[in-house]
Amino acid sequence: MIEYLTGILMVLGSLFCLVAALGVIRLPDTLTRMHAVTKAGTLGAGLVVLAHAFFYQQTGISLRAGFIIALLLFTAPVAAHLIARASYRSGVPLSGRTRVDELNKK
Amino acid sequence: MPLLLLNIAFAAVFTLLLGSGSIGVFLSGFALGYVVLWVSGPLYPETGYFKKLPKTLNLAAYFFMELVISSLQVAWDVITPKHINRPGIIGVPLTARTDLEIFLVANLLSLTPGTLSVDLSEDKKTLYVHVMFLEDIDTTRKEIKNGLERRILEVMRS
Numbered sequence: 227m228i229e230y231l232t233g234i235l236m237v238l239g240s241l242f243c244l245v246a247a248l249g250v251i252r253l254p255d256t257l258t259r260m261h262a263v264t265k266a267g268t269l270g271a272g273l274v275v276l277a278h279a280f281f282y283q284q285t286g287i288s289l290r291a292g293f294i295i296a297l298l299l300f301t302a303p304v305a306a307h308l309i310a311r312a313s314y315r316s317g318v319p320l321s322g323r324t325r326v327d328e329l330n331k332k
Numbered sequence: 333m334p335l336l337l338l339n340i341a342f343a344a345v346f347t348l349l350l351g352s353g354s355i356g357v358f359l360s361g362f363a364l365g366y367v368v369l370w371v372s373g374p375l376y377p378e379t380g381y382f383k384k385l386p387k388t389l390n391l392a393a394y395f396f397m398e399l400v401i402s403s404l405q406v407a408w409d410v411i412t413p414k415h416i417n418r419p420g421i422i423g424v425p426l427t428a429r430t431d432l433e434i435f436l437v438a439n440l441l442s443l444t445p446g447t448l449s450v451d452l453s454e455d456k457k458t459l460y461v462h463v464m465f466l467e468d469i470d471t472t473r474k475e476i477k478n479g480l481e482r483r484i485l486e487v488m489r490s
Contacts, residue, residue, distance in 0.1 A: 242403060249410040257462045258419055260448055261406050268443065269403040288355050303442030303449075310450045310462065326420040326469060329451055329460040 235277035242270030254321035256313040264306040268298050335381040339365045384487060391483045398444040405446060420466040421450060423458045424476050436484050444480060
């Protein structure tokens, strides 16, 4: 039973990581790419770590898994925010599909 | 928040007494300690702890649900050949005032549905958010304010 759960979590997590990597190539501009990296990436890595915690079921490993997930959740948005801000301020062009840019009007 | 510390201490004592020391035991100790504290609630008239904890759990549940939805949405746009994204940067007026509140709103927003905080205005009153699937500007703005920001402020201010 626990093997199935671990397997499902592992495959899902890897798929999300793959999607994040593909997103960096496929999406049109820096800001949309950051969406793929922060969201799909965090969820993907989080699921893989969670799979480990379920598989071993030891306090040390579960604690470490919890901390890794917490660190992912703390660092990913900060990094994404800084990269987005830096790219916007240095004038990296937005994708042609962008509808509004209220930051520009300011 | 001394009641939270007390509750954690209860859980730690419970874990030590049982001597098994797994996460499950610690969590059940925490739940038991919470019930004990709740029963003795009249002893601590001015605490907001009993309102804060359910709201924190509510925020956490909402957040993880949104994280999954947003990831699926972004994943769909990446793997299907036709792009469905309609990105845009909108300014969201903030009700959050202190640095901690703004930090939480901006960071949790970066992790929820197709939104990424890009910049904060100089006066700290407007957060500029990059939205990946922008249908209607005002609806999106309202969703951010009523969904995530309201829940965070409920936790911080209760």
